């Protein structure tokens with residue numbers, strides 16, 4: 001086992017504010033050129049202020065960093081793990097500059113979005129291309145890990161989290177808790193046209209989630225023998241309200257389930273790897289409140305976070321990619337039926353809008 005040819009693993013994430021004064025500049029970074037209405041920005045700003053101006057995401061990424069370092073060490077592997085963000089300190093370009101100063105020539109990147117779409121995939125490839133351009137001759141070579149939504153470790157971590165939630169719902173008996181419950185998988189909504197663009201070169205964003213949903217449903221039925229109905233809903237839509245985004249919104253969905261006579265539900269945020277703001281506000285505050293209002297007993301399942309199968313699966317992914325870059329033929333294990341996504345994004349994959357060629361430079365994949 002070896003991590004050659006890589007000099008470091010870069011965790012590349014979204015970033016979030018650490019204090020009140022960070023909120024506005026952070027939101028400006030995120031929304032530059034996106035045409036998000038003022039009103040939505042004020043609203044999202046309030047979500048952050050409600051948490052004292054601090055997003056949970058940075059500490060969660062630091063925990064992931066520690067967990068990955070510990071797992072590499074446990075396996076006797078010596079690969080530095082570093083961290084950079086798209087929208088807040090530490091910025092990717094600064095981390096890469098430091099890494100280069102310490103002699104790193106080739107870096108493997110783990111993007112903290114599990115599913116491929118413009119927001120979770122190409123936008124990071126544009127961001128990393130811009131960082132390399134800014135560093136000029138000092139820019140390290142960069143490869144990016146393939147999307148890991150169907151990694152067996154990620155799926156397993158979500159299964160464990162849902163079983164824990166079921167156990168809570170069943171007062172210690174997971175099978176009873178899940179029996180007769182509605183299992184609502186949740187992910188970030190995206191514009192319909194971004195969904196269409198994500199489905200041009202392979203299974204789209206929605207289909208990736210449906211694949212994970214099917215894997216988890218099957219595992220839960222096998223392990224617990226419970227009878228339950230699952231569905232996929234979306235949170236955190238923004239943008240112009242006239243532009244269609246993926247639906248149903250989780251709140252509307254919960255309302256509909258209650259109207260349909262549902263008594264209990266598990267809300268499982270499989271679209272996110274940690275309990276950042278979308279989970280901490282949009283689900284734990286908003287969606288759970290909607291459930292209470294409509295007389296539905298709902299429990300929110302945990303995220304993959306630093307659960308052992310997830311962290312160990314990520315290290316497996318790193319080793320797999322390193323071996324392939326050394327010219328070895330190695331298996332790419334996956335759950336579900338979609339198979340492993342390519343290491344290098346194919347031409348036309350994950351554009352911002354269906355049919356649009358932006359011309360924004362990218363790395364680790366074809367330009368168009």
Ligand SMILES: CC1=C(CCC(=O)O)c2cc3nc(cc4[nH]c(cc5[nH]c(cc1n2)c(C)c5CCC(=O)O)c(CCC(=O)O)c4C)C(CCC(=O)O)=C3C
Nearest residue numbers: 014016034044055057112113119120188190238272276277
């Ligand atoms: C698919 C997806 C993920 C992937 C899942 C993942 O990576 O986990 C994700 C992650 C995140 N999104 C985040 C925050 C924000 N996203 C915004 C806006 C948007 N997100 C979009 C999609 C996604 N976003 C889209 C299509 C927009 C519209 C504008 C645009 O086309 O880009 C806005 C602007 C305000 C608003 O409009 O809501 C904010 C503040 C944070 C940080 C949370 C924290 O601070 O804890 C994280 C991890």
Ligand SMILES: [Fe+2]
Nearest residue numbers: 119188236278
């Ligand atoms: Fe977002």
